[in-house]
Amino acid sequence: MTVSRFILIAKECRVRCNLLYRTSLCEAAVKQWRTPCRSQHRQPPPSYHRSPTSRNNSRLILEHEYAVPKDTILFRYENSRFFKLMNMFAISQFFFWLYLSHFAFTTMRNVPVRTEEGDKTLPWWRRINFGEYKNGIAIGSFFIGWGTMAICWMYTLRSVKYLILKKGGKDLVFLTFAPFGHHRSMTVPLEKVSAKQSRFSAKVTLPLKVQGSYFHYILDMSGEFTNAKLFDYSAGLQRNWSKK
Structure with missing residues (x-):
């Protein structure tokens, strides 16, 4: 019993030695394989700074x-239909405000409103003498019409x-x-x-x-x-x- 047991122990030791030897070989191979990879990772990253020559080349490639x-x-x-309608509206507004300007300048009269006691009950717009401001109304009406047409034409041309x-x-x-x-x-x-x-x-x-x-x-x-x-x-x- 003692000799057989000794033989079994010897075989078991041999198997373990073989496993350790193979394991050490594998670790050495893995270490040797990883060494170049680590050396590559330790290298500084490439520079992304572009020289003037490369910029000119990129520009030439893009232009080509x-x-x-x-x-x-x-x-x-x-x-086109939208712009035709818009310009028709602009022209009609110009002539409308131009006529209103001419009407205000030639027809309106400077007639002062009576300030009697009975007239205080009149609405505020009936107490205003529009004829006193006919020049301002005429000029303002002209510029409203001209400005409307100018804005529409400028938008069309742009x-x-x-x-x-x-x-x-x-x-x-x-x-x-x-x-x-x-x-x-x-x-x-x-x-x-x-x-x-x-x-x-x-x-x-x-x-x-x-x-x-x-x-x-x-x-x-x-x-x-x-x-x-x-x-x-x-x-x-x-x-x-x-x-x-």
């Missing part, structure tokens, strides 16, 4: 990508019907509405056009500023951006001219 081979429509807004990127991607064409149903066309360099906000943040209108122009051109957001990506990288960019 959007140098369109033919005239391309970026935006269109077909609503509303863009078609926005076209010319062949080569260097120039931009603004095709706007006109008061009498016609259209106006203006070609400007693309570098002189700046969007005041992005296409995604604009809710009602998207204003475009042209360098050297006092007012903004208006893109109605109910229109269609026929080439949205090209618009975002051309006319939809916000440019800072003060640094140039």
